[in-house]
Amino acid sequence: MMRHISPPTRIMLVFLVVLLTLALKAGIDPTRLAGDALRKLGMSAVLVLSLVPMMRAGMGLNFGMPIGVSAGLLGMCLSMNARLTGAAGFAAALGGAVAVGSLFGYVYGRILNVAKGREEVAGVFLGYAFLPLMSVFWTLAPFSNRKMLYPVGGQGLRPRIGLDPFFAGVLDKGFDLTVGGVAVPLGLLLFAGVLLALVALFYATATGKTFSVVGENERYARILGISVEGRRIASALLSTVLAAVGICVYAQSYGFAELYESASVMTFPAVCALLVGGASRWRAGAANALLGVAIYQTMYLLSTPVANAYLASETTELFRMVVTNGVILYAFLRR
Amino acid sequence: METLLDISGLSKRYGESEALRNVSFSLARGEIVALLGANGSGKSTLLHILSGHEVIFATGSWQGRIVLDGVPLSLRSPRDALRAGISMVHQELSLLPGLSAAENLFLTRERTRTSLPRRLASLDWVDRAAQREEGAAVLAELGIRAGTEVPVRRLSLPVRHLVEFARERSRGDLRLLLLDEPTSCLNRGDSDTVLDAVRTLAARGTGVLFVSHKISEAIALADRMVVLRDGDVAGIFSRRDADERTLVRAMFGGDLLAATPHASRPDTEPGPDGCTAIPPEATPGRWGPSGLRPEAKAKEKTGKGATIPAVPAVGKTAEKAPPVLAFENVTTATPDENLRNFCLAVRPGEILGVTSLLGQGKGAFSRFFSEEHMPFSGTLRLKGRTVTVRDASFRRHVAFLSEDRRRDSLLLERSVLENLTFPAYALAGRFRRMGPLGLFDRAEAERYAAEAVRRYGITCASLRQPVRELSGGNQQKVAVAKAAGLSPTVLVVCEPTRGVDLRTKRALLEWFAELNREEGMTIVICSGEPEDLVGVCSRIAVLREGQVRRMLGRGADEAALLAAMEMDREADGDGAANGPECGGGCVGAVPGAPEARR
Numbered sequence: 001m002m003r004h005i006s007p008p009t010r011i012m013l014v015f016l017v018v019l020l021t022l023a024l025k026a027g028i029d030p031t032r033l034a035g036d037a038l039r040k041l042g043m044s045a046v047l048v049l050s051l052v053p054m055m056r057a058g059m060g061l062n063f064g065m066p067i068g069v070s071a072g073l074l075g076m077c078l079s080m081n082a083r084l085t086g087a088a089g090f091a092a093a094l095g096g097a098v099a100v101g102s103l104f105g106y107v108y109g110r111i112l113n114v115a116k117g118r119e120e121v122a123g124v125f126l127g128y129a130f131l132p133l134m135s136v137f138w139t140l141a142p143f144s145n146r147k148m149l150y151p152v153g154g155q156g157l158r159p160r161i162g163l164d165p166f167f168a169g170v171l172d173k174g175f176d177l178t179v180g181g182v183a184v185p186l187g188l189l190l191f192a193g194v195l196l197a198l199v200a201l202f203y204a205t206a207t208g209k210t211f212s213v214v215g216e217n218e219r220y221a222r223i224l225g226i227s228v229e230g231r232r233i234a235s236a237l238l239s240t241v242l243a244a245v246g247i248c249v250y251a252q253s254y255g256f257a258e259l260y261e262s263a264s265v266m267t268f269p270a271v272c273a274l275l276v277g278g279a280s281r282w283r284a285g286a287a288n289a290l291l292g293v294a295i296y297q298t299m300y301l302l303s304t305p306v307a308n309a310y311l312a313s314e315t316t317e318l319f320r321m322v323v324t325n326g327v328i329l330y331a332f333l334r335r
Numbered sequence: 336m337e338t339l340l341d342i343s344g345l346s347k348r349y350g351e352s353e354a355l356r357n358v359s360f361s362l363a364r365g366e367i368v369a370l371l372g373a374n375g376s377g378k379s380t381l382l383h384i385l386s387g388h389e390v391i392f393a394t395g396s397w398q399g400r401i402v403l404d405g406v407p408l409s410l411r412s413p414r415d416a417l418r419a420g421i422s423m424v425h426q427e428l429s430l431l432p433g434l435s436a437a438e439n440l441f442l443t444r445e446r447t448r449t450s451l452p453r454r455l456a457s458l459d460w461v462d463r464a465a466q467r468e469e470g471a472a473v474l475a476e477l478g479i480r481a482g483t484e485v486p487v488r489r490l491s492l493p494v495r496h497l498v499e500f501a502r503e504r505s506r507g508d509l510r511l512l513l514l515d516e517p518t519s520c521l522n523r524g525d526s527d528t529v530l531d532a533v534r535t536l537a538a539r540g541t542g543v544l545f546v547s548h549k550i551s552e553a554i555a556l557a558d559r560m561v562v563l564r565d566g567d568v569a570g571i572f573s574r575r576d577a578d579e580r581t582l583v584r585a586m587f588g589g590d591l592l593a594a595t596p597h598a599s600r601p602d603t604e605p606g607p608d609g610c611t612a613i614p615p616e617a618t619p620g621r622w623g624p625s626g627l628r629p630e631a632k633a634k635e636k637t638g639k640g641a642t643i644p645a646v647p648a649v650g651k652t653a654e655k656a657p658p659v660l661a662f663e664n665v666t667t668a669t670p671d672e673n674l675r676n677f678c679l680a681v682r683p684g685e686i687l688g689v690t691s692l693l694g695q696g697k698g699a700f701s702r703f704f705s706e707e708h709m710p711f712s713g714t715l716r717l718k719g720r721t722v723t724v725r726d727a728s729f730r731r732h733v734a735f736l737s738e739d740r741r742r743d744s745l746l747l748e749r750s751v752l753e754n755l756t757f758p759a760y761a762l763a764g765r766f767r768r769m770g771p772l773g774l775f776d777r778a779e780a781e782r783y784a785a786e787a788v789r790r791y792g793i794t795c796a797s798l799r800q801p802v803r804e805l806s807g808g809n810q811q812k813v814a815v816a817k818a819a820g821l822s823p824t825v826l827v828v829c830e831p832t833r834g835v836d837l838r839t840k841r842a843l844l845e846w847f848a849e850l851n852r853e854e855g856m857t858i859v860i861c862s863g864e865p866e867d868l869v870g871v872c873s874r875i876a877v878l879r880e881g882q883v884r885r886m887l888g889r890g891a892d893e894a895a896l897l898a899a900m901e902m903d904r905e906a907d908g909d910g911a912a913n914g915p916e917c918g919g920g921c922v923g924a925v926p927g928a929p930e931a932r933r
Binding site for chain 1: 726729744746747767772774
């Protein structure tokens with residue numbers, strides 16, 4: 001049984017058990033931990049899921065995720081600027097995110113087709129090159145809602161916009177449920193679950209399988225008359241749109257939309273979570289995303305109170321960086 | 336004779352399966368030894384051990400003793416083998432695709448200008464001009480005169496094979512040359528060039544150990560033949576006491592040659608242009624008056640089931656019917672060969688052979704259908720409609736199996752089941768459930784795959800076994816079964832019997848005839864092997880300089896085909912006149928369509 005579990009998953013599972021034991025020993029409330037773990041799972045699942053389409057199409061890990069995240073932030077800003085609140089505000093944010101994400105994703109896919117075989121490196125630099133452009137945009141875009149703008153001067157969006165007046169917690173609190181003392185964010189989990197199921201279902205269809213074949217053997221796909229370039233663009237588009245939706249889900253739960261350079265920090269944890277879920281650099285599915293995000297986020301959640309109880313609190317962040325980068329490095333070494 | 340290589344008690348396991356069991360034989364200096372056996376008999380494993388292939392040590396090394404020139408070898412890597420003076424020409428090529436043929440020839444032993452002191456010789460400048468000149472001369476010895484400057488990835492597979500052979504042959508410190516199917520993708524003429532080069536090399540004292548499925552070639556070339564069967568040495572024969580029947584018996588444990596070669600289509604009268612017409616109705620065959628096998632009849636009756644679908648028998652003569660696929664003045668260029676004003680009409684329900692010598696158009700014809708399809712001028716018609724190879728309708732009706740099956744026709748990491756059913760599921764709408772969702776109907780697919788495995792005699796542990804683990808012959812069977820599952824209007828297969836043993840070869844040719852006879856499938860076999868074409872094809876188009884120069888009918892024998900392939904330039908004039916496909920002003924005409932298509 002253990003033979004079929006990838007080494008990162010095994011290591012993380014063992015580590016998770018150790019952390020859980022230490023946390024319980026330190027007297028941390030297990031019901032609160034469980035509730036937080038479920039919320040973390042729902043928050044990050046869609047972002048992690050957004051990596052799957054590009055991996056399926058043989059385009060590797062989507063290090064260009066900041067492009068999709070920026071699209072999602074733009075969608076949220078458009079909704080907030082229109083002063084939409086609650087479910088309507090969130091729906092408008094999603095609509096904007098999907099529209100902008102589609103546009104960005106199409107262009108991103110076209111560029112990655114030119115950089116075929118080097119998509120991961122190209123993605124890293126596209127992501128990094130894209131953020132300064134977006135920073136200029138956040139500064140100059142003619143948004144008018146004062147709650148989004150710098151308090152002094154009234155020009156340019158704040159780096160951190162509070163979502164409380166708009167749609168913070170709209171999914172988390174939508175169908176709140178308490179089971180055995182554990183607060184279950186049912187709305188959030190349902191939303192993420194539906195998206196996971198839709199992606200899994202798509203890859204179980206005939207069309208979805210052609211996407212996987214493109215990633216596995218391009219020459220084979222071409223001889224069968226499958227449009228390789230078209231499938232790759234569609235995969236980049238889907239990844240970007242899912243990342244855009246993912247950041248909306250994350251932000252409504254987190255309570256803030258973080259602009260400017262913050263978009264870059266979402267990529268590595270998401271990539272790490274997917275790898276922890278048993279994905280390799282070229283094969284991934286919705287199940288890997290779900291398992292990975294559950295293990296990775298729970299481990300991260302536990303590490304803070306455990307570090308506070310037994311070590312210096314700063315070690316949490318160091319530990320997180322070592323784990324995240326170590327798992328990604330492992331994926332590259334495995335090639 | 337002085338012993339060069341001595342192998343004793345050599346055994347090798349891959350996990351549970353035993354690939355070689357206590358193999359012992361020797362090879363003298365300057366001797367040529369052929370290694371014969373069915374697919375999966377252990378030939379490639381033995382060559383991999385001798386060449387220090389990484390997969391051998393990655394899977395637990397080997398037991399026994401290998402001695403070269405009196406020195407025991409451990410052969411842990413290809414580097415060890417090269418240091419010992421052992422080189423190998425692989426069936427799966429090991430060239431750097433981005434470098435030219437000349438650059439590949441001199442890789443790691445570059446020609447340099449001797450301007451620096453000897454101790455610093457490794458920092459000396461590479462003399463590109465000298466490499467180009469010497470490389471061109473080395474390649475010209477094997478008949479390669481064009482395309483030596485372009486990256487090898489743009490050369491055809493046979494030419495790449497010749498480049499790899501030239502590279503290994505030209506090593507100065509060569510003591511033992513290993514050849515894995517050295518002529519498998521070459522025509523007879525080109526094979527002769529390679530075999531002559533092997534003889535010359537042996538005459539200089541180099542030992543040669545080669546694997547081949549061509550028994551006649553082994554008898555003609557080798558001094559001795561070592562036959563492997565299921566990992567054991569089944570016999571060692573000298574050229575004096577080996578004949579084809581004895582070797583086949585040793586290889587397969589039975590007299591395969593006594594069997595009927597293959598059931599071909601019912602014979603018909605050759606047409607005035609040397610073509611055969613398809614009979615107006617199916618001739619009674621071994622499955623009864625309808626000519627359909629029982630499963631096909633059941634399929635016709637019930638319209639469902641796991642059998643490969645049947646197509647009604649051909650109802651009118653092929654001569655009267657419009658061509659299903661037609662090339663009209665097609666001109667296209669690949670780096671090493673072209674099609675030039677190429678005209679060919681493929682008639683519905685026929686088996687058409689296409690062949691040529693190396694560089695004369697067969698490779699360009701094959702690439703026309705492949706992933707490496709180049710722009711072309713002229714017209715391509717499918718059932719009368721102008722199309723291009725990239726059109727979805729073309730790919731829906733024309734299934735293509737390239738000569739490079741591992742790269743183009745299989746998903747190596749996927750299971751036998753997935754390989755057999757994926758194209759039919761994704762592209763032909765089969766094995767679907769849940770209506771518009773079209774999810775994969777695994778139960779139905781498994782029934783179909785089990786039937787295909789039985790029908791095509793695919794040897795696999797289970798339907799879930801990855802295709803990567805199957806032998807070359809079984810991989811080829813999977814590729815053919817996969818294409819047949821699409822029920823295409825036209826099936827184009829290139830070098831279908833390359834690298835497969837005699838039994839598999841027989842089976843493959845039998846299936847082509849069966850698919851054609853019982854399902855009405857039009858089949859185009861593009862091959863340099865006369866045995867693949869003679870007796871199987873209704874017509875055989877012989878190409879020269881990128882045009883159809885001869886069209887042979889069913890009556891043509893192997894000698895006639897070889898003569899047509901080797902015809903000289905004087906004969907070309909007659910051939911052009913005889914070429915029925917190029918009549919009507921096609922020959923010599925300037926391509927009609929000025930713009931290139933893809």
